[in-house]
Amino acid sequence: xxxxxxxxxxxxxxxxxxxxxxxxxxxxxxxxxxxxxxxxxxxxxxxxxxxxxxxxxxxxxxxxxxxxxxxxxxxxxxxxxxxxxxxxxxxxxxxxxxxxxxxxxxxxxxxxxxxxxxxxxxxxxxxxxxxxxxxxxxxxxxxxxxxxxxxxxxxxxxxxxxxxxxxxxxxxxxxxxxxxxxxxxxxxxxxxxxxxxxxxxxxxxxxxxxxxxxxxxxxxxxxxxxxxxxxxxxxxxxxxxxxxxxxxxxxxxxxxxxxxxxxxxxxxxxxxxxx
Numbered sequence: 001x002x003x004x005x006x007x008x009x010x011x012x013x014x015x016x017x018x019x020x021x022x023x024x025x026x027x028x029x030x031x032x033x034x035x036x037x038x039x040x041x042x043x044x045x046x047x048x049x050x051x052x053x054x055x056x057x058x059x060x061x062x063x064x065x066x067x068x069x070x071x072x073x074x075x076x077x078x079x080x081x082x083x084x085x086x087x088x089x090x091x092x093x094x095x096x097x098x099x100x101x102x103x104x105x106x107x108x109x110x111x112x113x114x115x116x117x118x119x120x121x122x123x124x125x126x127x128x129x130x131x132x133x134x135x136x137x138x139x140x141x142x143x144x145x146x147x148x149x150x151x152x153x154x155x156x157x158x159x160x161x162x163x164x165x166x167x168x169x170x171x172x173x174x175x176x177x178x179x180x181x182x183x184x185x186x187x188x189x190x191x192x193x194x195x196x197x198x199x200x201x202x203x204x205x206x207x208x209x210x211x212x213x214x215x216x217x218x219x220x221x222x223x224x225x226x227x228x229x230x231x232x233x234x235x236x237x238x239x240x241x242x243x244x245x246x247x248x249x250x251x252x253x254x255x256x257x258x259x260x261x262x263x264x265x266x267x268x269x270x271x272x273x274x275x
Contacts, residue, residue, distance in 0.1 A: 027050050027083065029049060030050075031047070031048050032047055033047075036118055037118070041100065042092075043115050045090065046087070047085060049080055049084075049085040050085075055128055055129060056085050057272065058084060058123050059085075059134075059268075060123065060137070061088045062142030063095070064140030064166070066094070066190060068090050068094075069099075082269055085126070091111075092115055105194065107198055109169070109198070109202060120156050137161045138160075138162055138165065139162075143163060146165075147165060148211065159218070160217075160218050164221070164223060164226055167229070167233040168233045169205075172202075177199070183200050218238070219267065223249040223250075223253050224249065224252070225253050227254065247267055249263070249264070
């Protein structure tokens with residue numbers, strides 16, 4: 001009997017040690033809808049957080065083109081279970097499924113940057129957020145927008161992680177409208193109506209000048225089979241930043257497989273914990 005009891009105690013100790021190494025799994029978390037005002041627009045999102053009275057680091061997750069907050073629900077749960085206040089939201093006019101205000105025809109890279117900065121500013125005021133540890137995580141167009149926001153408010157962003165960031169957007173649109181000529185008032189693209197502000201802004205943007213000065217640590221995770229955003233854009237991006245690292249996902253395309261997404265979340269957690 002004594003051997004059985006000792007074995008049970010040993011198993012419990014080893015289990016607790018393993019839990020400490022893999023993160024705070026099993027932490028009780030809550031989810032609430034949270035809307036943030038940005039001028040006349042209202043940004044809709046969901047915030048996930050540990051159910052306690054402590055202050056926690058925060059991570060703000062920004063979706064890609066014609067995406068929504070729901071694209072990052074699993075990520076938010078993961079980070080909340082590991083002690084973070086995690087927020088996924090809809091860009092204003094950023095999707096045909098957006099629950100935020102605004103039309104897709106009024107959305108641009110700069111309006112999305114403004115939305116993200118409004119969210120960052122709001123998170124600085126939250127009672128359960130450690131304002132000295134606010135992290136950004138963006139995917140695809142949301143990755144580019146996160147990079148743009150970090151340039152504008154670098155003192156508010158502790159570090160930044162990007163999934164297959166769409167630094168290619170300006171080049172892609174310049175191919176469609178060489179020299180910025182004949183940019184239409186509106187255009188239907190990939191199931192969404194874009195306005196002239198998005199198109200002309202994308203055509204005129206110089207990514208090399210608009211990004212790369214942010215001095216915090218940057219982690220970029222990108223698949224080597226991405227046929228939407230070629231890997232070379234992330235390879236070039238890490239050279240622009242003073243403190244950046246690129247993790248390449250073999251065989252992954254634009255939008256990670258479930259297994260790769262799980263690996264990416266763990267990479268980001270390790271990254272934020274070390275920053």
